[in-house]
Amino acid sequence: MFFTLVVLTLSLQGVLSQFPKVCTTSKALKDRCCCPTWRDGSMCGADSGRGVCRFISQPRTQAKSLDKQNDDRLEWPHEYFDSMCVCKSRYHGFDCGDCMFGWTGAKCDKKKDIIRKEIRQLSPTERVKFFSYLSLAKVKKSARFSILTSGNRFDRNTFRFVEASVYDVGAWMRYYAYKPILRNNLFNVTTTFATRGPGFLTWHRWFLLFLEREIQILTGDDTFSMPYYDWSVDAGTCHVCNNDYMGKTSSDGVLTSSSYFGSWRSICSGYYYDYKYCPVAEDGCKMEPLQRSPGTDPTAPTMPTAKDVEEALKWETYDTPPYDHTSTRSFRNIVEGYMSPTDGTTESANMNLLVRLYMGGSMAQDTICSADPLFLLHQAYIDKIYERWIQRKGATNALYPRSGIPGQDPEENIVPSIPTMMNKEFMNKAESFGYSYSDYPTQSLKGATYT
Known part of the structure; x- marks a missing residue:
């Protein structure tokens, strides 16, 4: 239900989330997937060997209750996305289009x-x-990014981006x-x-x-x-x-x-x-x-x-x-x-x-x-x-x-x-x-x- 509301908010107001803007489409939110295509046309730059789209592992230490209100940040980022780009080697970024901290160059092979x-x-x-x-x-x-606002954290209907x-x-x-x-x-x-x-x-x-x-x-x-x-x-x-x-x-x-x-x-x-x-x-x-x-x-x-x-x-x-x-x-x-x-x-x-x-x-x-x-x-x-x-x-x-x-x-x-x-x-x-x-x-x- 929460993601339906977010999609409606996005379509009516044209605003975005604190996540990468390319991941705030109706499809990405519905699919719970933030795996944007890189400039080679493939998700996470997979065809260029930069990364793959993968389920994000996160220790389940918070024991969320199904019948009581809980924080959207617990077990981050699974309140929003389950699958995201996982970059290879020294590549980095939400679409693997950047370099890991400390590296630069077209192939991220030059030390900074x-x-x-x-x-x-x-x-x-x-x-x-x-x-x-x-x-x-x-x-x-x-x-690249925007932010989340809410008039009431207990009510997901008030979440706006x-x-x-x-x-x-x-x-x-x-x-x-x-x-x-x-x-x-x-x-x-x-x-x-x-x-x-x-x-x-x-x-x-x-x-x-x-x-x-x-x-x-x-x-x-x-x-x-x-x-x-x-x-x-x-x-x-x-x-x-x-x-x-x-x-x-x-x-x-x-x-x-x-x-x-x-x-x-x-x-x-x-x-x-x-x-x-x-x-x-x-x-x-x-x-x-x-x-x-x-x-x-x-x-x-x-x-x-x-x-x-x-x-x-x-x-x-x-x-x-x-x-x-x-x-x-x-x-x-x-x-x-x-x-x-x-x-x-x-x-x-x-x-x-x-x-x-x-x-x-x-x-x-x-x-x-x-x-x-x-x-x-x-x-x-x-x-x-x-x-x-x-x-x-x-x-x-x-x-x-x-x-x-x-x-x-x-x-x-x-x-x-x-x-x-x-x-x-x-x-x-x-x-x-x-x-x-x-x-x-x-x-x-x-x-x-x-x-």
Whole structure:
């Protein structure tokens, strides 16, 4: 019944889903199949040896009830599609028309190695190009993906599918993965598909790679890389919160009009109800401007230090039971910011969480933090810390734990990845995904080596 309603919605309103647009036809939804033809005319580029259309395996850990309302993201992506393109070798993409992260070329046989620099290492020309790319991504409608909205998650009749800009598709993905999990008519607000569990670091690594790749495709610049912001060397004050970089804040807590991002608005803002999916996504005038208020929250008057980073990196175990925000001596939970990096057992806001609270405004709001481009730079630095831990441990996906948290087990598919990718795939060295991080500045870290 749900798919009949979606098809009717598409035919009457001409809008699309958050999935690849070519997979939102009546036939694809009815057949529960997202296997588009590639330019050689075959599904998934099969005639060119790029991929095959196949049933997507997903562990059945959620035990869906047939007579009670459950989340559309459980057992992703089987609420929508059962069969999708599975790409061979180093091919990737919803039609296998792209290359896997880290590879390029017509046959995806050329290794990429882009360097993610600290934003203050960018030359003036590189910085302007970065801001120009973000601006284009913010205004240009995605030709590849759109997003899901709903006025009532309990009623599939209210599900609608609307277009969004390239940047807002990325921001929406974090919003969508963060919404409380619905099972048996009840919302679980203690965890999400992207946070408060083992998937925090791997989900955000995938997220950055996805958005980085979409901007490369949008601009035709295969060398574009996402910069990072190393807040640990700023002595507790945001040194990029000015109009030369990420924007100055006015007295009312919004970015000034002379900022690069002064006109930006936060997709899905203003409506934080658990039972809605971004109901005003089409109406930008109802969305909030970007807000930021560095250092004004009395609970977060400063940011983590380089010493805090080093303390976090000393923890050997990636994650520990119960694999949530109460986990002690857990590298993941310490970096996520719920435990002290010094002793690993004292509950305190630090690392990721402390930075977001310090920034305030949009960054401090869990559902819309990704609307602020500063979140991308912050998350890239968190990923750099994660990469240092992986390098130090020689970690591989074999270390990714089984937690039982919905959507965060090793073989479960990342929500909302299409093409689907498993959580454990992103516990590997950054070089396997075609990027590395610059050193910045090594002297402040007392001999620590960056990669």
